[in-house]
Structure formats: structure tokens, C-alpha cells
Amino acid sequence: GAVVSQHPSRVICKSGTSVKIECRSLDFQATTMFWYRQFPKKSLMLMATSNEGSKATYEQGVEKDKFLINHASLTLSTLTVTSAHPEDSSFYICSAFIAHQPGEQFFGPGTRLTVL
Amino acid sequence: AQTVTQSQPEMSVQEAETVTLSCTYDTSESNYYLFWYKQPPSRQMILVIRQEAYKQQNATENRFSVNFQKAAKSFSLKISDSQLGDTAMYFCAFMKRSGGGADGLTFGKGTHLIIQP
Numbered sequence: 763g764a765v766v767s768q769h770p771s772r773v774i775c776k777s778g779t780s781v782k783i784e785c786r787s788l789d790f791q792a793t794t795m796f797w798y799r800q801f802p803k804k805s806l807m808l809m810a811t812s813n814e815g816s817k818a819t820y821e822q823g824v825e826k827d828k829f830l831i832n833h834a835s836l837t838l839s840t841l842t843v844t845s846a847h848p849e850d851s852s853f854y855i856c857s858a859f860i861a862h863q864p865g866e867q868f869f870g871p872g873t874r875l876t877v878l
Numbered sequence: 879a880q881t882v883t884q885s886q887p888e889m890s891v892q893e894a895e896t897v898t899l900s901c902t903y904d905t906s907e908s909n910y911y912l913f914w915y916k917q918p919p920s921r922q923m924i925l926v927i928r929q930e931a932y933k934q935q936n937a938t939e940n941r942f943s944v945n946f947q948k949a950a951k952s953f954s955l956k957i958s959d960s961q962l963g964d965t966a967m968y969f970c971a972f973m974k975r976s977g978g979g980a981d982g983l984t985f986g987k988g989t990h991l992i993i994q995p
Contacts, residue, residue: 871920
């Protein structure tokens with residue numbers, strides 16, 4: 763149990779276009795989801811916290827107008843990279859949390875974004 | 879804010895040996911969790927072991943164990959009888975405990991562990 767999927771796994775887009783990445787909890791309801799960014803051979807950095815039915819909370823330095831997060835249901839959060847540029851190329855990973863099971867976060871397999 | 883420091887960018891050991899990965903952290907929080915995650919080349923994050931700060935007993939999971947020194951803010955991972963499949967990036971991570979909710983994880987920079995045949 764506790765499976766998280768991400769779609770797409772890889773995406774290549776042209777500079778200036780927008781890209782949407784989906785994060786789904788397949789067999790549980792996730793009241794909270796998190797979005798992380800990982801540069802090559804680097805660590806994961808928390809971008810934002812997504813709570814179902816409310817606005818996302820962004821970490822300092824993350825542009826909320828560039829990285830739009832929507833958590834419309836208990837099983838789906840989306841990250842939209844707007845007007846993507848080559849510097850947005852990265853590996854994006856989501857994780858999901860089950861309410862009242864503290865200490866448990868389940869990670870998706872990640873999405874590799876390449877902006878040409 | 880909290881910080882997590884992993885001072886070993888890369889380690890290499892022979893198969894079947896025991897290896898210890900170090901991690902220190904800094905926080906003003908009193909209730910928190912500490913984790914070790916494994917990230918193989920597939921890049922899927924895999925939870926190796928979790929420690930709750932209020933528990934004095936060190937967590938163990940089969941060949942994996944931790945040495946949690948709360949006063950020293952140290953959280954090392956020991957891998958016994960290392961196997962080729964243990965080759966991966968290992969990240970130490972911190973999470974503040976927030977009642978029934980959750981906070982995001984703060985990760986260290988990672989240690990690339992290579993198990994040699």
C-alpha cells in the first residue's frame with residue numbers, strides 16, 4: 763500500500779511553454795503533499811507544501827507565480843511550471859502524507875523536466 | 879530553521895563489510911523525526927529507517943541501525959553485512975513533528991555509498 767505516482771515521468775518542452783506535473787496517491791487519501799526539486803547530483807529541496815482545499819505554502823525563494831500548485835482533491839496535487847526556461851530544468855519529486863500517521867511520507871518516482 | 883549536515887560526499891567499502899554514514903543536524907525544536915533515505919539510480923526515494931526524537935532507543939531495521947545522540951545532535955547510519963544492492967545515494971533528513979499534521983523534510987547533501995564486489 764501507500765503508493766504515489768507521478769505523471770509524466772519525463773517531459774521535454776520549449777522555453778516559454780507551461781508544463782503540468784501530476785502527483786497522485788493511489789491507495790490512500792493524502793491531506794498534505796509536498797513538492798521537492800532535485801538538481802543533478804544534489805540533494806532534495808522543499809519547494810512547497812500543498813494542503814487539500816487550500817492555498818499552497820511556498821518555501822522562501824520559490825516563485826509562487828512560476829510554480830503553481832493545486833491540490834483539488836485528497837488524491838491529486840498538480841505542479842505547473844509556467845513560462846518554463848532552461849534554468850527550470852530539474853527533477854521534481856512529490857511526497858504524500860497520511861493524516862494521523864506522523865512520520866510517514868511516501869514519495870513519487872519523480873519527473874524529469876528538460877526545457878530547451 | 880533546521881540544517882542537516884552530511885560530511886562524507888562519497889564512501890566505498892567491500893561487500894560484506896560494515897559501514898557507517900554520519901549525519902549531524904541543528905534545530906531548536908524538541909519534537910521531531912530523523913530519517914535515512916536511500917536513492918538508487920532509479921531516483922525513487924526509499925525509506926531506510928526512522929527515529930522519533932523522544933525515543934531513546936536506537937531504531938533498527940534488519941541490517942540497518944542508527945546511533946542517535948540527541949544531545950550531540952548526531953544521527954549516524956550503520957549498515958552491516960553490506961550488499962551490492964546497497965550502492966546508492968543516502969540522505970539524512972529532518973522533519974519537525976506537528977501534531978497530527980506533517981512538515982516538509984530538510985535533507986542533507988547526501989553520501990554516495992559504493993559497495994565493491
